Amino acid sequence: MSTHNVNPNGDEHAVVPHGEHAVVPADPIADPGLHHDEPRLTDVDKKAERRAERQVAGMFALASLLTVAFIVFYVIVGIHPDDPDDGVNIGDVQVSNLTLGLTLGLALFLVGAGAVQWARSLMSSPEVVHERHELRGDDETRAAALADFETGTEETGFGRRKLIRNSLLGALALLPLPAVILLRDLGPNTGPSPSERKEHTIWAEGVRVLTDVTFMPIRAADLEIGQLVNAMPATFEDLPEHGPERINERAKSPVMLVRMLPEDIHVAPGRENWGVDGILAYSKICTHVGCPISLYEQTTHHMLCPCHQSTFDLSDNGKVIFGPATRSLPQLPIAVDSEGYLIAQSDFTEPVGPSYWERTR
């Protein structure tokens, strides 16, 4: 394939490189050649030149002043309270942020603007034209390079000594494996598999349902119709404060208690006794990608995930009615204990949260 360029000067029959049969007609206008810029005001007028000089120097001087001002503000605008018990005053932090930022930002800006102004108005700037060199090496060099490479390859005998070559390739192919295997212990190496861990929460038979935030047990009568309460299992409080279990359960176990008129509830077969007087408990973890769900519309019993707007109908077994989620919100079967508090009948009957490969229908 030819590397011939279409002649910008419009030769009669320049050849299009890709189609040997096409003929390019002549260009209509010949290149008039480089156009030279008019002299700038600062090039011809001494006064304008001195004014530009003062402008540039003025910007640099102002930048120095602002840098000094930055240091002054750093010292005089305190953010540390006199009495540590008082805590920080947000207003002080904002004043500090504003004064430090404005002085530093303007100082930087002025140094830059001064330099650009200097280049534009005072540095003599003839337009320079350089020829481009061809990027491809010339044929002689390419041939020489290839010959050198072949000589080297010949000297190793890489092509001839197949036993050495293949054993080397084999060894090199295996060597990355340790690097991969070493990463194995990024995940836990004992206990249940990742998917098995997903199948269980700390909900279990008889575990009391506690309100979130205050961690108080809940009686059926505490909930009004239309109300929604975020809740956690009582066993959550027993988890150690340090270590990951607590926050991991926080990501799996939260439920929402809602109470609605029993006649509004469409109960799926097998779930007839999962609620208590119109109180139902659903997982708070969205089955789409796991955001905690939070926007409840009482009149329709619709629950909307604020992340991606999956919408679930809590009066219809948590069925998806809009959005990208593919499966219903898991429902927690609940009952009442001897003291009248809400308890779980069991753990969730299916994994909470997003779909994953190992889970079954």
Added chain:
Amino acid sequence: MSAIVNGAGKVVDFVDQRITASNWLKRNIRKVFPDHWSFLLGEIALFSFIMILLSGVFLTLWFKPTMAHVVYEGAYVPMRDVGMSEAYASTLEISFEVRGGLLMRQVHHWGALIFLAAMSAHMLRVFFTGAFRKPREINWLIGVVLLVLGVAAGFTGYSLPDDLLSGTGLRIIEGGMLAIPIVGTYLSSFLFGGEYPGDDIIARLYPMHILLIPGLILALVTAHLMILWYQKHTHWGGPGKTNTNVAGAPFYPIYVAKAGGFQFIVMGVIVLLAATIQINPVWLWGPYDPSVVSAGTQPDWYVGFLDGALRVMPPWEFYIFDHPVTMSVLIPAILLPGIILTPLALYPWLEQKATGDTREHHLLDRPRNVPVRTGIGVAFIVFYILLWIAGGNDFFATILEIPVNWITWFIRIGIFVLPPLAFFATKRICLGLQRRDRDKVMHGRETGIVMVSPEGEFSELHAPLSQAQAYQLTWHERQLPSDPGPATDANGIPNPNYRSKRVQARLSRFYFGDVVQKPTREELESAHHDGHGAESAHRDELPSGQQ
């Protein structure tokens, strides 16, 4: 002045006696750099990256990348006695107990937003002007990788403070990983060190964010600039500016002063933004709690299109041997980035294949002169913006006062309908602009002066263009679709390559078939000779100001 020269001279002399620096300097110190506003976009990306590095180093001096549980007792009273990770507590410390700490946090975050915006704009500039063509394909590829690394840097950084928003972002990442067939749960378990969120992830993201990713970015930026330096910058055509030369200002002093100054201007603007516009006030969000999320929260802008794709997917899931394959997550979170990045990375080669053009190009294309490429670019922008709108569908629903489901449905349909429409509309507009350029060259500029001939004929007076003006509209190459040639040669022997040539010819017709060609010399001459007697006759009578 001479003192400076003498001082510099001594340094150069020292270096030269050891590594022959004079040789390199002689060739490069007056290297030509062409000037155009659009060439500054890449500089903004580079300079904001430097600002991110500087502010980032400052932040590492206080930030504690660990999820160890602490009870906050610092200066910010509303959070006292709240349990949180050390990462979040140290972020509060930087914000409230280190003077200038909040400023540097905001500089770092603003810098990141601008870095990604500038890279994206730079990439669009390179695309629409054809600057990716041979010999610059390598730099295009490096640019694509840099964009991906930039997003990775941004996302890992977003996750580090361990506030409510960053944790929610990670949770969505986990949901995306779980959707990957067969290995999803294991990948998630390796990343988080067990169940989500565990107490490892911050410590694991930290070295990615401060070492690995910025190190790769720095290395690739260096390669990007070295290649740019070696190949010389592209430039716009025009009088005296051809495919075989480069016209502009010398590197030293003009380019050094302008680009060096611009560095300070970019840094200054970022600091001014950080001083005046609050960004990511993590003390308001609170520490991460997996059971809490606030409505209406948005990711940083560069992740918005992915979040939008997650939002608008219909609930599509099927089973392979009783194992769920959740396409509603797999497509947007895993497949979409590949669907976007693969053609983006390969575009220079795809276009080369279609047009059959394998020559070096150093002159930029005006977007109108390659209508199909410009149309493809605009179609992609429309596609991206639709997903981006989807990422803020709740926000748009609120301001437009319509149900969020309507917006979701609009995007679900629009994502298939609007990009092709944008392609055709853009192509038409480009062809119209080309036609106008051609008319200008053929008949001159419309003056708005209408003449009545003695016969009562009305005609508008056209002022001819100067040679430079006319050349400005015609320096681009004439783009002709390639011709596959005859299927058989003169002796009736079939050409064995005819099939592939015909496919290639069809593709090049897609690119160039509708292009409005600039006039040929003959066409121009005949336009001046007949039919437009009025304009040439009156050419001399125009006031000189209108010529």
